[in-house]
Amino acid sequence: MNFRILIIGFLLVSCSETYKKPNYIKFNLTTDSIFVTTKNKNVSPIFIKIVDRAAKEQFIDIDKKSEKILLKFNKSVVDTNYILEHYKFYGYYGTSNLKNYDTLYNYQLPFLKGKRYRVLQGNFGSYSHNKITSKYAIDFKMKIGQEVCAIRDAIVVDVKNHFEKNGTSKKYLNKANVVFAIHKDDTYVQYAHFKKDGVLVKLGDTIKKGQIIGYSGNTGFSSEPHLHFTIYKPTKNGLVSIPFILDSIPSSKYKKGKYALHN
Structure with missing residues (x-):
């Protein structure tokens, strides 16, 4: 399919x-x-x-x-x-009418303990987090090759791992290396912009919270190296971005320029 x-x-x-x-x-x-x-x-x-x-x-x-x-x-x-x-x-x-999912789940920061990264773009970011599919996304500024970790247990639904270029025109929208996975409550997560051949998991893998799933990069629609991730719920019009709790903090509190430390 x-x-x-x-x-x-x-x-x-x-x-x-x-x-x-x-x-x-x-x-x-x-x-x-x-x-x-x-x-x-x-x-x-x-x-x-x-x-x-x-x-x-x-x-x-x-x-x-x-x-x-x-x-x-x-x-x-x-x-x-x-x-x-x-x-x-x-x-x-997804399903055409997902009514119930875990709105109180506490997602883990998407990097190793002891690491500290700056928010490049938060919820409703004007650069690219301004659509129904991305409005609650968070971007962390990461150099190419930094470890990206799973924020929740999931099953990998799709992987892209072969792209190597980036740019700010629409032609790059579908050219990022990504991991797309489904959670137990039928929500989804997308991690994006991995470096070429930087994804460590494959279709059908079960990934665990905190597991290293790949290495950050600068592929696809991207102006600089970073990690982009979004939580989605399915609707009759497709997947939509939803708010979530990250390291006990609402996603809306992750503002551009602030740092997040994984204790």
Whole structure:
């Protein structure tokens, strides 16, 4: 399944062109019927939003590594081209309606004990933390090659590790090395801007709080070396950035220019 990870944190694959089938759905044909099904090969739940020609929407949640029928058609009436012409399919990480998650969880600082780093950009930062997908993110200024640690136990959902360039134009938005993972309460975390080949974990790994998961860098949409991380919850419009508690302090208190020390 080819779900793209955007550095801004919004995770989406869509089918916007007529007759183009997304790679996370398939057609199963029987003598009389056409079934549109999906097989989730991902290590996290996903959901599919289906929009028909009349702009009606339906949402279908799919568990980890499971298959579900999305639509059924009479084969004598429609064909697969008709389906793709009249329906659009959008794939998102998570569940379509996550109501409860641990808002009081105390996340650990994303670096080793004894280390001290300055906040480069906090919540609602004007440079790049000004969208629904990034407004509660925190950036710590780190030299290239500093140890990045997991802030909570999680399962790795996706990894990017091969990029080596950075810049401040939009063409770099999808070119950061990242670790994207799911927590026990079905929230997600994204760590970003690792150096090339600097990620130490792989898809499907279980990572522990405090574990070194990679080395900081300056890849993707970035003006200088740093670590960017965000906590997300899934919604019907995709992942959105949420506030959190970091080392017993609300994320909103991490202001630009202040230092955080991991005691």
